[in-house]
Amino acid sequence: MAAPDEELRLYLLQLVQALKFDDSEKYDDAASSSPNDDTVTSTSKNSDKRAPFLSLPKKEGSQSNKNDVSLLARFLIDRAASNLELANDFYWYLKVELKDVVYGAHYFTIFSAFEEKLRSAPIPNNYIMDSPLASEPSTPTFAWPDKIPNCIPRPESCANSDTSAPDSASQKSIAAFPPSLSPSMYDILEAQDRFVSGIMESQCSARDIKGRKEQKEARLRQLLASNGFDAIDEAPEGAVPLPSAPHVHVAGVLPATAFMFKSALYPAVVEFRVAENVESMEEEGTSSGHEPDKNTPVARHTRKVRKMVSDMSLSTNVSTYKVIFKTGDDLRQDQLVMQLVRLFDGLLKRVNLDLCLKPYTIIATSPDSGLVEFVSGSSPISQILANNTNSILAYFQKVAPHATAPHGVDPDVLQTYTRSLAGYCVITYILGIGDRHLDNIMLLASGHFFHIDFGFIFGRDPKGIQTPFRLTREMIDGMGGAGVGPEGPEYRQFASFATQAYNVLRKSAGLVLNLLRLTSEAGIEDLSHHPTKDADGVIASVEEKFRLDLSDEMAENYFQALIAESLGAFAPRVMEVFHQIAVARR
Incomplete structure (x- = not known):
């Protein structure tokens, strides 16, 4: 009998690591080879070659698909393609491994096969968000600096960030998703990656300006507002799951509430609007002069989403959700600890010993960046x-x-x-x-x-x-x-x-x-x-x-x-x- 998706998610971090041992003989000489700008493992700080978002460089003549990968990789790809939360975790675990000097090329092959599978995987039926797909193509409200390397910020990219106000000449607009096409699961994760990486770039830019903490915070709020991160028009249904908490779907940030911690890396706390909150639904019903119908599919789904957010998070406010953005900080160790806390919590509950642990959420998005749940209150x-x-x-x-x-x-x-x-x-x-x-x-x-x-x-x-x-x-x-x-x-x-x-x-x-x-x-x-x-x-x-x-x-x-x-x-x-x-x- 196959393991439930939730149990598979619990062990997914280690299963992704096990992929390193699929064909270990391939890596005998990898450590001594010299990575270059044409390989996924390139880490050159001086290179001017910036790969566009998710256009990870492929070696000439290579074709990656599910047939190129191991049985374990194929199993994980197939399971992830049927569950958005599982796909979210698998996506980010693979993205982190793409930076590995020894195994990066191997993980690139797996990632390419995963991308191919997700592009043919439709959005799950329960993916119901605030905004339906527009009948007309819309202009996105946020744009992306050219400096985002593969949408995974690195300290060196932050150090060279342009802290001047963005203008149309320096921005690369993202076309809204064509409404005539059926969006795929990959479209969701693609929009999520762009959105989160843009916020990280804003945090880097704000951190690097000269001045006191208050000045950096003001700059961060300005960047979030001027680059339009208050909405996600390019995403299917106008919302994306958070990488660190894919059960929470967000529709944009609240720029005015962003703040930073005073430390060397100035991590930023960003507040998101949770998509499909009950308050907005009730306001719509009241403003129209009618009591809101609480038995519609949307209303039932709304209550389910809110209960999931409440049950799976230590935070008490389910209409917004705060996340700490960290760049220049390796969160993989914290991520492992929280995974083990979640494992221990499950083992204890199996014998009816509930110790009210409720671990907070965390995910590394690269070897030196990531997101951590901010536990309000x-x-x-x-x-x-x-x-x-x-x-x-x-x-x-x-x-x-x-x-x-x-x-x-x-x-x-x-x-x-x-x-x-x-x-x-x-x-x-x-x-x-x-x-x-x-x-x-x-x-x-x-x-x-x-x-x-x-x-x-x-x-x-x-x-x-x-x-x-x-x-x-x-x-x-x-x-x-x-x-x-x-x-x-x-x-x-x-x-x-x-x-x-x-x-x-x-x-x-x-x-x-x-x-x-x-x-x-x-x-x-x-x-x-x-x-x-x-x-x-x-x-x-x-x-x-x-x-x-x-x-x-x-x-x-x-x-x-x-x-x-x-x-x-x-x-x-x-x-x-x-x-x-x-x-x-x-």
């Missing part, structure tokens, strides 16, 4: 403590009050907090997540506790801290106030969730380790280029975390001891003080 633990008398419980009493409940907090919120705290203790231990200061540990008013920024994993830590995981007294007190201790019911419930989760995940250790083995050549920094061990050594250290030599009862006692060790650790508290001093001096 979340705050770092450091900020919550600073604003609430050093008490997480006081924060909950403010944002989720309940007059008659224990501790004066909505019981569902406290339960969500307890479960998600336990889950992330186990996950960050198994994956050896480092650099866990309180600015990259987040909390939502709903009680969802989660971690961000995975620049150090598999036992690496910039400060050399070796505690099992980050757990503070304040986090424990958040379950029921000061004084919650090992004998209290809140602490016992938290510890029970954590030890149960640890034992459940231990049973799937083989799956996790095999996924890491398949990822060993994926360019994951702390897996492929760990400073003290090779990939096999890193994977062996993860295996040790599972303690497969212990019985379930012994493993439960073992993890109980890890909780106590982490809670009593002194070094993280000292380093947190130094971290906050450093932040205050920026």
